[in-house]
Amino acid sequence: MDPMLAIAHKLKTAESVLLFPHINMDGDALGSSIALCLALRQLGKNCSILIEDDIPEYLAFLNKGYCIRNAEQIPDMSVAVDCGDVSRIDRRKEIFYSAAATACIDHHLLHADFAQDCLVDSAAAATGMLVFQLLEEMGIQFTQEIADALYVAIMTDTGSFRYSNADRRTHLIIARLYEYGLDHVPLCNAIYDNVPLTQVKLEAKAMDNMEIFANGRACIAHSTLEMIEAAGATPDQTENIIDRLRSIRDVEIAIFLKEKPDGNYKASFRAKSYADVGTLAYRLGGGGHRKAAGCTVAAPLEEAMRILMNAAEEELNR
Amino acid sequence: MDPMLAIAHKLKTAESVLLFPHINMDGDALGSSIALCLALRQLGKNCSILIEDDIPEYLAFLNKGYCIRNAEQIPDMSVAVDCGDVSRIDRRKEIFYSAAATACIDHHLLHADFAQDCLVDSAAAATGMLVFQLLEEMGIQFTQEIADALYVAIMTDTGSFRYSNADRRTHLIIARLYEYGLDHVPLCNAIYDNVPLTQVKLEAKAMDNMEIFANGRACIAHSTLEMIEAAGATPDQTENIIDRLRSIRDVEIAIFLKEKPDGNYKASFRAKSYADVGTLAYRLGGGGHRKAAGCTVAAPLEEAMRILMNAAEEELNR
Incomplete structure (x- = not known):
């Protein structure tokens, strides 16, 4: 049986459903889960999203009481959302498998089937695309809130439609979401135009110490604990710097070094x-x-930089 | 007569056509002009894009010999592209009006008709949307190169589909462009992952002089000719700063001031x-x-800043 039809059928039969977005959830995992949760509640199901870690700050506005941290009862059905592997529902495995029916909806390339029914399409730009199709299959009445959640799922996972996974189908589904009342402006504002001032200041300082090497083919920048404190920022506010470094013309390898509380450095590469x-x-x-x-x-910083710059030069000369 | 039909008819009748993108051209002005130029050449017309200033570096890859700086002959028809006002074809006015037929295709809000036929739709996200419809009306065979040019026009003018002008129609047209062979990845790489080092340095300096005002609801930053020179940058490399300013949390109005060669300031608002x-x-x-x-x-700078900050405060208090 087609997994989409099988999952649609089982969801309609179930009275209680728990949804499992992956740990370190992103816009696709949370947005897809919320859209599915809203749809199932519309059908009168008892449905919640079971999480084991925090919702990232930039996505918190989406959660209007859908997420819970402890399951009150064993659900009739468990659905893993945007999970390529069971390790991504880590501490929720037991409750996941306690349900009579288990399913997985995902679009990751290296996917290991770990549920009874797996709706997996690695050609889909986002799990949100598959949830859209599933809800259509189930005859759900799309509301603006469902449309908004699916937009966040698809827009974030395609990097605002810039990544190579975005395609004709992606834009056709987005066009459909507008028919259901999608209002993308507050969503984009909440996600992209909401950079804390402290982060802007920290980014400016980090970009200021950026060094170009390997004849312009690589660059490196860093943040220290002192810099983060001086900017009044939080450690996760270095998040976008590596992409800024990567976007520089002719730069093939970008490196960002971030001092950890123990004084060692975490290095990110692109x-x-x-x-x-x-x-x-x-x-x-x-x-x-x-x-x-x-x-x-x-x-320490200087030695860490030397090690990384040498390693990058070596990779570029291979 | 419907301006779209009138322009389509006159373009089909003309043997030579000159296209006039606005000064300080952006992705929409250039992309729309190139798509129209390719379409008209497909019909066997003698068509070029007449420009009076430089193509911004980040868009230079699009121009494969379509742009000229001097018209060799008086065209049968002149078409202003993405121009809300005749001042935006400034030094090309004479040759524009020397043609027997003049037209304008634009989507700006405060538009002053300055040609015989004006196809103006301020609800269109980009002039590229109107050119798409015009080419369909004319029965043009869409090629990948036309699709790519229209994608750049629409994508850049909607800020990767994030701005409020993006809508259902925008995504439907993008979906159509994929049918014609659109390959968005190299376009996005060329535009977004190709930032000159000099621009990165200039942006860092401008962000450094950023001031927050109106209780955090507005911000202003500037670049001077001296700053541009010190960074080894070109004047068009300030392009992205306004969006960076706009992205700051709680900022409603972002202002970027850029010193012009005559010492006056060009202000951009978001x-x-x-x-x-x-x-x-x-x-x-x-x-x-x-x-x-x-x-x-x-x-001068300080007075310009005072004028703009007052105007922004006033708008915010309206």
Whole structure:
């Protein structure tokens, strides 16, 4: 049976459903879960989103009482949302598998089936695209709130439609969401135009110490605990700096170093087209993907910079 | 007669056409002009884009020999593209009006008709949307190059579909462009991941002089000719600063001031949700849209800042 039809059927039969977005949830995991939760509540189901870690600050506005931290009862059905692997529902595994019916809706490339019914389409730009289709299949009445949640899911996972996963289908679904009352402006404002002033100041300071090396093919910048304190910022406010470094012309490898509370440095790497920073990070005891990776360097700033710059030069000369 | 039909008819009759994007051209002006130029060349017309200033560096990849600086002959038809006012084809006015037929295709709010046929729709997210419809009306065979040019026009003018002008129609047209072979990834890389180092340095300096006012609801930053020179940058490399200012939490009005060669200042405004910077700019002798507008202030920096800060406070208190 087609997994979409199987999941639609089981959801209609279930009286209580728990949804499981992945840990370190992003816009797709939370937005897709909220859209599905709203749809199931519309059908009169007892439905909540079970989480085990915090909702990121930039997404908190989406949660209007849908998320719970402790399940009150064993659900009839459990649905993992945007999870490629069971490790991503880590501390919720037991309650997930306690349900009579289990399902997974996901679009990750390396997906391990871990539920009875898996609706997985790695060609979908976002899990939100699959939830849209599922809700259509189920004959749900789309509301503005459902449309808004799906927009956040799809827009964030495609980098505002810029990443290579965005396609014709993505834009067609977004057009449909407008028919259901989507108002994207407050959503984009909440997510993108809501950068704390402290973060703007911290970014400016970090960009100011940026160094270009390897004949312009690599760059490195850093933040220290002192810089974060001076800006009145929080440690997670360094988040966007690595992408700013990556966006510089001719830069193939971007490196951002961030001092940790123990005085060591966390290094983030990005590669633009041909370099493999996954291997680079692995050689330094870290890991990741070819284009995005990281490691920890147990050394003071100058030495950490020297180690990383040498490793990057080596990768570029391979 | 419907201006779209009138322009389509006259373009089909003309043998030579000159296109006039506005001065300080942006992605919409250039992308729309290129799409129209390609379409007219497809019909066997002698068509070029007449420009009077430089193509911004981040858009230079789009121009494959379409732009000329001197008209060789009087065209049968002149078309102003994305121009709300004749002042925006400034030094090309004479050649514009030398044509037997003149037209204007635009989506600006405060638009002054200055041609025989004006296809103006301020509800359109970009002039590229109107050009798309015009080319459909004319029965043009859309190629990937036309689709790519229209994508740049629409994507840049909607801020990657985030601005309030983006709507259902925008996404439907983008979906259509994929059918014609649109490949958005190299376009987004060329525009967004190709920031010159000099621009990064200039942005850092401008962000450093940023001031927050009106109880955090507005901010202002500036670049001087000296700053641009010190960074080794070009004047168009200030382009992204206004969006960075707009993205700050609680900021409703963002203002960026840029010293011009004559020592006066060009002011750019952005509003986030409720303010109307179009009216604000209009009162100061400029123009634009509710959420994005600009004007020129003939005053030294401190006085220009005072004038603009007062105007912004006034708009916020309306």
